[in-house]
Every structure is written in structure tokens, then in C-alpha cells.
Amino acid sequence: MKTTIKDIAREANVSISTVSFALNGTAPVAEETKKRIMEAVDRLNYVPSSSARSLVTNKTYSICLHIPNPKSNIFKFMGNTLLNDMLQGIGEVIDEHNYNLLLSWDHASSSHSKIESLAKSKTVDGFLFFSPSDHIEPISYLSQNNYPFVFMGPPINNMTMNTVNVDNFEISYRNTLHLIQLGHKEIAFISPGSLDYLLSEDRYQGYKAAMQDNHIKIDHRYFYIGDTREESGYEAMRSFFSLKKPPTAVITGRDIQALGVLQYCTEFGLSIPNDLALVSFENSDIAKKHQITSISTELYQIGKEAARLLLKQIKHNKRNFHPQNIIIPSELFIRNSCGSTKPLEP
Known part of the structure; x- marks a missing residue:
């Protein structure tokens, strides 16, 4: 029989709402109480429902990494160890916050509609852009609609945006x-x-x-x-x-x-x-x-800092979050x- 949140509450001797607060981070929970809840989760092999979690937190716990088309003359998957470095940097950060990564890339003129579709459907909580061109349509859409995103590259056309890059x-x-x-x-x-x-x-x-x-x-x-x-x-x-x-x-x-x-x-x-x-x-x-x-x-560091910056935006709902332009030192x-x-x- 599948373990439910009620079973966790009974095992930890707390209310169902306290378990929810502890698992979703939606309200403060005393450290001792949280420890007891997490021990109950481990003992009962409880796996939270992602859909239920999303309803409670209004988050998908997924972000999208948007890259150039692998058939372009700027990017490819095969033998690309630097892409692995970047993915490792991103993965280490989002794993700490129980986030998943969705991969997307340009396809001719469809990149704008693809990003817009993901944002409108709230499929993801935010976007990371890697090695982008100077096409600003998807960025303008996200910016106008207050959607969290980080550019792993320089700002486009002096637009105000969050960026992480080497110079x-x-x-x-x-x-x-x-x-x-x-x-x-x-x-x-x-x-x-x-x-x-x-x-x-x-x-x-x-x-x-x-x-x-x-x-x-x-x-x-x-x-x-x-x-x-x-x-x-x-x-x-x-x-x-x-x-x-x-x-x-x-x-x-x-x-x-x-x-x-x-x-x-x-x-x-x-x-x-x-x-x-x-x-x-x-x-x-x-x-x-x-x-x-x-x-x-330094693509490992770029990926790491970009993921951190994006999760900060998501946490603060982007509002009142002052854009940052982070430059990673090179040697x-x-x-x-x-x-x-x-x-x-x-």
C-alpha cells in the first residue's frame, strides 16, 4: 500500500500541514520537528507526488536549458566535453534544490514559439540560455511577462537582464x-x-x-x-x-x-x-x-553560477530582484x- 502524507504525519506525531510545510518549504518548521519528519519519510519510503507538490507551491520544480541547434556551426553534442562541464555545474546546483532539467534547442524560426509555449503553459519555472545569438524575441517575451531567466552570455542590445559569462x-x-x-x-x-x-x-x-x-x-x-x-x-x-x-x-x-x-x-x-x-x-x-x-x-563555473542565479530569481518570484551581470575569471x-x-x- 502506498505511503501517504497522513502516514508521515502519524509516524512523526505532527499535523499533516506541518509535514507539507517541511517537505515543500512553504513555511518555517522547527529543525527538530523537520528532522523527525524526514526520518519518518526515510523509514516509510515516502515519495512525494510531484503534481501535488506543484499545486501547493505553485512551482514545477523544473527549469529549461535552451541551447543552439546541435546541427548549427556553433554547437554540437558529440565529443563536447565542455557541455558536460556546464551540465555538471548546473546539475550540482539544481540537485540540491530537487529541481529537474528540461533540454530545448532552436529549430529554424520556431525557437521563439517554443520558449513562449513553455512559459505560457508554465511547464518550467525558468530558463537558462547557453551561447545565444542576438535574437531578442524570446528574451523580450520572458522579460515583459516577468518570467525568470538567465543568459549564459553577454547582455543583448544593452537590455537589462541576468547574465553569467566569461568576458x-x-x-x-x-x-x-x-x-x-x-x-x-x-x-x-x-x-x-x-x-x-x-x-x-x-x-x-x-x-x-x-x-x-x-x-x-x-x-x-x-x-x-x-x-x-x-x-x-x-x-x-x-x-x-x-x-x-x-x-x-x-x-x-x-x-x-x-x-x-x-x-x-x-x-x-x-x-x-x-x-x-x-x-x-x-x-x-x-x-x-x-x-x-x-x-x-570556465563552463563548469558558468553553469553553476547561472543555476544559482536562476533559482534565486524563482525563489523571489523575480519581482524586486535586481539583475546581476556575473563575470567568471579566466586564465x-x-x-x-x-x-x-x-x-x-x-
Whole structure:
């Protein structure tokens, strides 16, 4: 016979309402009483009804993580260890609060209606957005309807919103400056994806700013739009080295692209870093294994802080919750590929 809340109340010698308060957190319960209730729950193997809990708390205890379409040139599931890092960060936080995670992604022009549908039906209590583009329709809808959400990226069009991110402009500037300080001027840049994505645009702008601040002319032939494939790094190198004056250094927008750069260099007898210096983004296992200088993008911490921020919004019903823009610090890990073994003085 299924255990009910009445059985828990009888076992713990408290009222049914006190059990409800303790399980749902809807009213204060003395620690000793709560302990007695939880011990009764364990003894009787009680599993609360999620639908009943939702009726009491007016919450679904689910949040939605919205990501780009896995078929896009900015994101994929296969072999994406950084996605695992982000999911672990989110999962650790929401698990502490007994929340579940719903995964959603863009599909052509339907992402707006999908998010709007989830919000209107109150299927989830809030949204996390990962690596979004600058399309603001779904964000505007959520904002106008006071629906909790957190952007794992920079604010869009100066809109007031909660965000958690690394400063992609700053870390790209830092990568580029490191190569300039090593004496390079012919520096090529491979974007992590289409410039329609804020991540790619910010990193490209950081690269250009570092070049301009150091009075180095930007050669647009040294720019290549990459994607999530190793091959995009190889293809970029083929383009760069078809020039009469190829670059002396390359910045890859993601570590997987750096593998393609290494493959090209091996095939054509180029030495890293003697013939070509290489730096990248993410500091993934790829960078560690192949001794690639790479700057961390801290997706584990981004996921963790974003989940915390979203749950705070949900707890406070978003009203009177002042938006926060959290920047996670990054670190440049210097390895053999750039020709320097230690950080250079500014």
C-alpha cells in the first residue's frame, strides 16, 4: 500500500500541514520537528507526488536549458566535453534544490514559439540560455511577462537582464596581446562559429581591438569563419598558407580547431612554434594533451553560477530582484605551442 502524507504525519506525531510545510518549504518548521519528519519519510519510503507538490507551491520544480541547434556551426553534442562541464555545474546546483532539467534547442524560426509555449503553459519555472545569438524575441517575451531567466552570455542590445559569462572580448584581446608581445604582427584569427553568435562576434572584436591598440594593420585575409569541426582549422590553414605572405601566428576560436591546425602543420612540415605560433580558447583536454596554449572559458563555473542565479530569481518570484551581470575569471595556460613558457610582462 502506498505511503501517504497522513502516514508521515502519524509516524512523526505532527499535523499533516506541518509535514507539507517541511517537505515543500512553504513555511518555517522547527529543525527538530523537520528532522523527525524526514526520518519518518526515510523509514516509510515516502515519495512525494510531484503534481501535488506543484499545486501547493505553485512551482514545477523544473527549469529549461535552451541551447543552439546541435546541427548549427556553433554547437554540437558529440565529443563536447565542455557541455558536460556546464551540465555538471548546473546539475550540482539544481540537485540540491530537487529541481529537474528540461533540454530545448532552436529549430529554424520556431525557437521563439517554443520558449513562449513553455512559459505560457508554465511547464518550467525558468530558463537558462547557453551561447545565444542576438535574437531578442524570446528574451523580450520572458522579460515583459516577468518570467525568470538567465543568459549564459553577454547582455543583448544593452537590455537589462541576468547574465553569467566569461568576458569573451577581454580573453580574446589577451590571447592576441600575448602573441603581439612575442613579436608577432601577422596574426590570423579563426572564429568559433558564425559572427551571428555573440560569442564569435565578441572574440573577433577582442582580436581586432588588440591589433589596433598596438598599431598593427588588420589583414582581412587572415580571418576565417570556423565551426565545431577539427576540419575547419585545417581548411583555415589552407586558406592562410595560399597567401604570398602567410601568418606567423594563429588564434583558433576553439580547441578542436587547433587540432586541424596541427594536422596541417604536420602534413606540410611546419614546426609549432618555430614556423607558426598557436593559441586557442577553452583549455579543454585537447589543449592539455597536445600542449596548446589556451585560455579557459570556465563552463563548469558558468553553469553553476547561472543555476544559482536562476533559482534565486524563482525563489523571489523575480519581482524586486535586481539583475546581476556575473563575470567568471579566466586564465591563460601557456604551453609549448606559442613559443613562450611563461606569461610576459605587460
